[in-house]
Amino acid sequence: MASELFQQLTSVAAGQSGLVTGAQAARTGLGKAELERLSSGGLLFELDWDVHQLTSSPLAPRFAYPYAAWLALAPDKFASERTRGDAVLSQGSAARLHGLGAVGAPVMTFLAPIQRFGRLPRAVEVNVDKLAPPDVMVLGGVTVTTPHRTIVDLVRSHTDHGEVRGAITDAVLRDAVDLARLYDDLVPLADHHEFPAEGPEFAGYFLPEVDPASLSPRNRRALTAVVLADRVDETERALAAALAKVPGGDRADAQTVRTLAADIVGRSEQV
Template identity: 50%
Template sequence: MWEERFADLSAVAARQNGLITSVQAAGVGVEEAALARFAETGLLTELDWAVHQLAWSTLGPRYAYPYAAWLALEPSRFAWERRAAGVDAALSHESACRLHGLGSVPGNLMIFTASVALEGPRATKVHLAPLAPEDVTVVEGVPVTTAQRTIADLLADWTDHGVVRGVLLDAVLKDLVDLRSVHEAVAPLAVRHEFPADGGDFVRYFLPDLAPSQLSPRNLRSWAAMVLPDRVARVQPGAARLIADAGGQADARASWDLAADIVGRSGQTGSPG
């Protein structure tokens, strides 16, 4: 009999990275007493928040605990049901930093942002705010705000700028964000949250030790456009001619980006733009 119950439990948990809530287990006929018995025999472990991880699950603690906390926000609904209905909640703020491996951020809570009102279990915090699909990604099954949205959330939440510096530096070096896009997203917060709105000053303030040679091509281009705009402007007419000679559409954005690319690459060696 217990084999059948564990098989039923496993069939459902297999669609949730080997995790299942107590409420979900009861829904497939596995009551608390059976869960306790499975725990005693090492077939599962209760992580927290009445969420259990089956022994065969390969999800490590870094991902299992935030995923368990996400399941606990809606313990009666299965993960696939929530995904089908759209983004309801995502790991965010400092918790998102830890999942992405960005910076060194304090805090013991599991922090989420939710687009609908959700009651978080203990040791969790839920921010109620809109979540656009492009603001959320999935890491090892865990819905989490993108690095760019995470940085914007940290700044909006008055996080110490020293902490944000470490997060932004890691995000740029890992190429999880485009530096120019991050600046455009957070610039409206600059005056109220007391950081520079100008692109070059923004880079110098938040990334004082950044070496252009460390950057991916797209971030090298963004760095040049923000830090050396005068040089990019001087190169832009020539870039426009190059695009036109190649039969391309020499619009302002394309020629600016090509000019920034040229300036960025030349800037790595210190040659003039």
């Protein structure tokens, strides 16, 4: 009977990356005493928050702890009974999962569309906010905000600017974000959060040690457009005027012209 119960527990845990809560185990017929015996037998161990991990689980701690926190938010429900978007890892916790900078994360932070959870596990917080589908991804089985949304949320949550700087630098160097889009989304926050919004000052503040040559083509062009916006605007107008004189040139996509202008300026200025 015990063997059958453990097999049932294993089946449940298999759909949860090898993790199971005490409440879930109780639903399969395994109480605290049985879990302790299985733990003593080396078959599982308590990871945290009354969440247990099978020793056969391949999930590394980097992913296991946030996933355990997500399970602990609704410990009596199986993952298949929940929507992964009901709580999404965010802010400093998301930055750590992505490996962006060295952001402090004293608590495991989630975003949820509504506050539907009761008493929260220790060292876990849930903030209410809406997330669009493009803001969410799955990394190592953990539902998490994208690097772009993570950085925006770090700023909004008054994270130390030095930590934000490290996160932005890593994200840009790894091409995990589009610098042009990120800059557009951060500029409206500049006054309230006290960082420079003007292109050259913004780049000097958040990307002081970035070598443009180390960037992807899209982010090198974006950095050029941020730092040398006037030059790019001037070149874009000249290109548009030249194309207007070519048959069919007026049908050129505006974004394509802008991209070409940034590429030309970047190369000429060695940005």
